Amino acid sequence: MRFYCFETSADELIANAAYIGTPGKGILAADESTGTIGKRLASINVENVETNRRALRELLFTAPGALPCLSGVILFEETLYQKSSDGKLFVDILKEGGVLPGIKVDKGTVELAGTNGETTTQGLDGLGERCKKYYEAGARFAKWRAVLKIGENEPSEHSIHENAYGLARYAVICQENGLVPIVEPEILVDGSHDIHKCAAVTERVLAACYKALSDHHVLLEGTLLKPNMVTPGSDSAKVAPEVIAEHTVRALQRTVPAAVPAIVFLSGGQSEEEATKNLNAMNQLKTKKPWSLSFSFGRALQQSTLKTWAGKEENVKAAQEALYVRCKANSEATLGTYKGDAKLGDGAAESLHVKDYKY
């Protein structure tokens, strides 16, 4: 049997996955763990306490004009249960704004013994139970980040296999419990390799992922893919958005079946403006694209917003405007209509690359 689940759930998964891929919309990745958000807050001199984490997310979710540009927001577990200062659950604010709440379900990476710093992702234990609870709390999709790197001998066949099969197991458990799994096999940008190397590795990794998903009877129509864009390594010379677009879309054409409704790119270490321009170029490319191409950005949506906010109540309005600018720009990029004229906020052109970034 292809897909093991209750028939009614399959329709819901398919509808939700398709909705997330609505042209003109994308995902805000606001699922930074407590540790990770601490780093962000530290960079703007804000204390990493629950009230500040709540205040930041309230700022984002209530930003005027932002929600219409979004089809989903990925949350960290703590945020799934938090409320606005009015006492309204964030998940309700999102739902009323036509935005599906999602939940990060992985438990970070651990090293693979015998490799050169390669990792696998944990989080499968009790995952079914956790998914059920998240569904009850209003979540309708999930996210699990697998990480691979490019090096002399990396990614190894071992790392590719482990990460692909971890993703597949996570994906089918999600589907058994009503959550659309976002499949995220991130290949880090770290390195001095050229774009062709990145393309070759991306194709190999994605082919392994879709073989694993098939082996695990995952319903592709009820999934999303969150891949890296195909770019030169962080230590290599940059190339134009059109070049990134061509290599990225070709890699996807060679590996991602048409049954997948949407591809929602991660931004990696790209600046806000870079990420938007690259996404825009992909949507302008005249070639076969049977899936919609959109965004699932964290840093590339929040960077200038964070800087503008700096933790101060009096900056909230300006910070919300900064978020709206990025949301609108990316919304246009999913339609290939971004003109590159977004008012660049503080840090919008700033690279967000941190070597060997640990979330």
Added chain:
Amino acid sequence: MSAFVGKYADELIKTAKYIATPGKGILAADESTGTIGKRFSGINVENIESNRQALRELLFTSPGALPCLSGVILFEETLYQKTSDGKPFVEFLQENGVIPGIKVDKGVVDLAGTNGETTTQGLDSLGARCQEYYKAGARFAKWRAVLKIGATEPSELSIQENAKGLARYAIICQENGLVPIVEPEVLTDGSHDIKKCAAVTETVLSAVYKALNDHHVLLEGTLLKPNMVTPGSDSAKVAPEVIAEYTVTALRRTVPPAVPGIVFLSGGQSEEEATLNLNAMNKLDLLKPWTLTFSFGRALQQSTLKAWGGKKENVAKAQATFLVRCKANSDATLGKYIAGASGDSAASESLFVKGYSY
């Protein structure tokens, strides 16, 4: 390295795309000497070289037929044969916008320890053979892998062996200028339902595309020749629309968009069934990033063979019959076929033979 981009890359991509032209498809005329013998005995014709030459000349020179075709798969003997005017078949086809192809596999052998499952042979010196075929004018090749559905079949071994064989064949072809048609046929034999066929087809295709990726095959320079997804031969038939939905869904779940065209085999389907099913697929309102066309052997030639009966005086009638099937399938690739185009009862005759060995 991802895909192997050798000196023939651009040509391979162009050829594959041309073969997948909407409105056109492939005539599979690559029956081995043994197999064509079976066809001939069915119409009381002697299996000698001149008769084999006569049949293929009949097909290739049928007025109006070649415009419906983008390619013809040939058996090695035919690659070097000529029309009665002395023109090489290959040249005749090329002059009429039809690309000659060549069957390169050497049949199936049993996989020890399995329940009658097989693998396909033909890799030895395949590179050198491909070079010869390229010189002779061939620009695409075909290799048939066979799987079956049963209580414990297809086994993981059979799937892996056949997928890897196809991948190895495919890359060798591309190294030598031939577009490989990748054919993983899941036989219709059995009493399983259409869902079982769908599940097996998806599993097999998934393994095939993983293997092609592992072997660095350039997907833009390949074609896929799969079975349609249908109930087993011993099960109740279903409507073309149902076959279309299951088939296209299976392909959407497994065949990367980079593949330019999917050219279906007809298996044991009658001429009319095969056409109706192909037509239904092209009418289906589901996003299809590859063209869907035909690579039919029996389902293009059955009524033509009967009309010919090996007699010179029947050639014109046989050619007219052949044109009817070519036109019908050409229309089917555009979703424009209107059923009953041929009043010939032979067109509705099932061509299923249990445990068919080519």
